[in-house]
Amino acid sequence: xxxxxxxxxxxxxxxxxxxxxxxxxxxxxxxxxxxxxxxxxxxxxxxxxxxxxxxxxxxxxxxxxxxxxxxxxxxxxxxxxxxxxxxxxxxxxxxxxxxxxxxxxxxxxxxxxxxxxxxxxxxxxxxxxxxxxxxxxxxxxxxxxxxxxxxxxxxxxxxxxxxxxxxxxxxxxxxxxxxxxxxxxxxxxxxxxxxxxxxxxxxxxxxxxxxxxxxxxxxxxxxxxxxxxxxxxxx
Amino acid sequence: xxxxxxxxxxxxxxxxxxxxxxxxxxxxxxxxxxxxxxxxxxxxxxxxxxxxxxxxxxxxxxxxxxxxxxxxxxxxxxxxxxxxxxxxxxxxxxxxxxxxxxxxxxxxxxxxxxxxxxxxxxxxxxxxxxxxxxxxxxxxxxxxxxxxxxxxxxxxxxxxxxxxxxxxxxxxxxxxxxxxxxxxxxxxxxxxxxxxxxxxxxxxxxxxxxxxxxxxxxxxxxxxx
Numbered sequence: 001x002x003x004x005x006x007x008x009x010x011x012x013x014x015x016x017x018x019x020x021x022x023x024x025x026x027x028x029x030x031x032x033x034x035x036x037x038x039x040x041x042x043x044x045x046x047x048x049x050x051x052x053x054x055x056x057x058x059x060x061x062x063x064x065x066x067x068x069x070x071x072x073x074x075x076x077x078x079x080x081x082x083x084x085x086x087x088x089x090x091x092x093x094x095x096x097x098x099x100x101x102x103x104x105x106x107x108x109x110x111x112x113x114x115x116x117x118x119x120x121x122x123x124x125x126x127x128x129x130x131x132x133x134x135x136x137x138x139x140x141x142x143x144x145x146x147x148x149x150x151x152x153x154x155x156x157x158x159x160x161x162x163x164x165x166x167x168x169x170x171x172x173x174x175x176x177x178x179x180x181x182x183x184x185x186x187x188x189x190x191x192x193x194x195x196x197x198x199x200x201x202x203x204x205x206x207x208x209x210x211x212x213x214x215x216x217x218x219x220x221x222x223x224x225x226x227x228x229x230x231x232x233x234x235x
Numbered sequence: 236x237x238x239x240x241x242x243x244x245x246x247x248x249x250x251x252x253x254x255x256x257x258x259x260x261x262x263x264x265x266x267x268x269x270x271x272x273x274x275x276x277x278x279x280x281x282x283x284x285x286x287x288x289x290x291x292x293x294x295x296x297x298x299x300x301x302x303x304x305x306x307x308x309x310x311x312x313x314x315x316x317x318x319x320x321x322x323x324x325x326x327x328x329x330x331x332x333x334x335x336x337x338x339x340x341x342x343x344x345x346x347x348x349x350x351x352x353x354x355x356x357x358x359x360x361x362x363x364x365x366x367x368x369x370x371x372x373x374x375x376x377x378x379x380x381x382x383x384x385x386x387x388x389x390x391x392x393x394x395x396x397x398x399x400x401x402x403x404x405x406x407x408x409x410x411x412x413x414x415x416x417x418x419x420x421x422x423x424x425x426x427x428x429x430x431x432x433x434x435x436x437x438x439x440x441x442x443x444x445x446x447x448x449x450x451x452x453x454x455x456x457x458x459x460x
Contacts (some may be wrong), residue, residue, distance in 0.1 A: 056253070063260045070267035076278055082342060146345075170346055171374035172295050187382040214335070219343075222332050226302040235386075 056171045088193055088211030091204050097192045101144055101219050108137055114151045114179050115140050116189045127225035128163050129166050130177040132233030141228075142175055143191045146214035146221035150205075151179035161200035169207060173225050177233075191218040280339040285425035287343055288353025289435065290334040292323060292381065295350070295416060297331040300324075300411055306392055307404040311432070323445070330434060337431065346373055350377035382414020391428040402458035405449045406407050412442040412449075 010016040021029065040076050088094050099117030114135050123136055125142035139149055150165055157165075165186070166176055179187070184196035188205055190212035195204055214221050253370055280286035304324035311317050349371035374379065379385070384407045386391070395403050417437040428431050 056250075059257055060253075063257045063264065066264035067260055067267075070264040073271075074267065077270055123335070159321070167373075171350075173299055173380065209346055210344045216339055222328070222335055224301065224305075225299070227305050 005198040007234060008127065010077075023029070023050055024046050036045040055215070073114070080153065083211065083215060085184045085218075089205045090215075090216075091195065091211060093197075094193055094208065094211075097194070098189055099192055105138075106137075108140075110136060110140070111181060112189075112194060114149065114187050114189055114194075115143075116144060116194045117192045120144065124223075124225065124228045125175060126234065127173055127175050127231050128230075130175065130231060130233045131235060132177070132231070133179055134175065134177045134231040134233075138229050138231065139177070142225055143189065144219050145223040145225050146218040147175055147225050148213045149177070149189045151177055151182065151189070152200075153180060153182050153185050154178040156185040157200065164200045168200075170209065170213055174209075190215065193217065238322070246291050266414070280337075280343075280428055280431075281341075282343045282347055283353070285346060285353045285422055286428045286431045287338060287341070288351075289418060289422040289426065291347050292347075292353075292377070292434050292456050293415070294331050295378075296381050296383060296415055296418070297327040298335075299389075300327045300408065301331070303384065303390070303392060303404060303408060305410070307400060307413070310396065311401055311404075312397070313401055313452075315455065316404070316456075319445070319448065319452070320404070325412065326441070330438070333434065337428075350374055351380060351418075352416065353425070381418065382410045382412070383412050384411065398456060398458075401456055401460065405453050405456070405458060407444055409449050409453075412446050415439075422456065 007208065010019055018026075034211050075217040088096075097112060097116050099111065099115075100119055101117065102119040103122045104119040105121070108115075110118050112178070118140055118183070121135070121137035122141075123138060124145060125138035126146050129140060143149055148187070150169060152162060152165065162176075167177060182196075186197050186200065186202075186205075188195045193208075193212050195208045197204060213216075299354075301322065301324045304320040304327075308317055311320065323330040335345065352371055375385075388407055391401050392407060409420060415441055419435040419442075423432060423439070424437040426435065
């Protein structure tokens with residue numbers, strides 16, 4: 001549109017300067033303008049790219065942070081009611097059984113010797129140290145209440161070892177008594193669990209007590225082991 | 236030109252995939268957060284904690300209180316003493332069951348280290364859990380320190396009748412209660428578990444007022460001690 005031959009005159013010096021430009025110069029100027037425009041566009045695009053990078057990486061960092069927080073600040077897991085390292089399964093030689101738990105009168109034939117559970121007398125044996133054999137039917141009722149019953153063969157275990165056993169046992173919920181017809185010098189029994197050992201200082205006795213003494217394995221672990229029957233020979 | 240479009244297209248896909256991964260990851264985190272409230276309190280007390288020691292020893296202590304209370308409940312002729320012994324036996328059986336369950340819930344065995352040893356962890360020089368030579372107490376020594384009755388005293392209570400039995404019960408039970416109070420105080424000083432502290436406070440308050448009730452019963456029954 002710009003006249004190329006006879007040039008206009010303008011009072012405005014800027015317009016006049018434009019008029020004064022040669023075609024070549026004008027083309028050059030246009031190219032420059034286009035270039036500037038292009039560069040502006042480029043810069044704009046770069047800026048928006050940068051914004052997207054910032055938004056994107058911030059979002060990524062936030063999400064990663066949220067995941068980390070959800071793990072780091074997670075509360076301890078709910079209780080499992082598992083007995084942790086005291087469930088007894090890791091103790092070498094422990095045998096476990098399944099027994100009934102009815103109240104009956106008279107003598108009972110027990111599946112294990114000494115018994116670890118089964119039908120029993122309505123009156124439980126009071127816990128403590130006995131110097132004479134105690135009736136199975138009452139002792140099993142004490143096992144049902146969470147007691148650990150330690151039996152020893154008097155023919156195979158010395159008085160010193162009997163005293164050591166008595167010292168090693170918890171002061172409540174344990175019965176210590178002689179038992180003649182066993183296939184082991186010492187048996188440690190709880191409800192449905194039993195460990196047979198040869199000597200009073202066997203470390204597994206303590207592990208067995210940790211696992212089974214008043215454990216949730218017994219049907220009635222909070223019932224008393226006092227106030228019922230003192231068998232003959234109670235110390 | 237076609238190269239540029241395919242490059243642009245694959246970049247767009249990349250952005251979409253990244254966005255989806257981020258959304259999924261956010262969902263994962265939100266899912267984890269949403270389970271926080273339904274889970275148990277943080278950090279259950281460990282096997283050598285004051286809470287575990289208190290729970291174990293106080294169960295032994297309560298078991299004997301129940302035994303003595305049931306004994307006098309069976310044979311006393313005094314109505315006030317009968318209802319007090321009913322109160323002690325049932326109340327302490329409930330508390331004992333709760334303490335049993337703390338250990339169950341914390342995944343700990345009911346048996347632990349030497350009795351009363353947990354009471355020394357404050358380092359104040361109270362020699363609760365040890366004898367003068369620094370050895371841990373035997374169970375019998377700990378029972379005595381906790382105010383518990385000896386086997387002979389239990390046998391005497393079982394043998395006694397009438398006013399003699401009532402008075403012996405009151406004497407033994409007052410001493411027994413007095414032994415519980417330092418144990419409760421030790422947990423209040425050393426413990427952190429909110430419910431255990433609450434129970435310790437309840438034992439301290441309840442047994443203090445029961446001691447008062449038993450003292451006035453001693454006067455009423457003309458007990459000599």
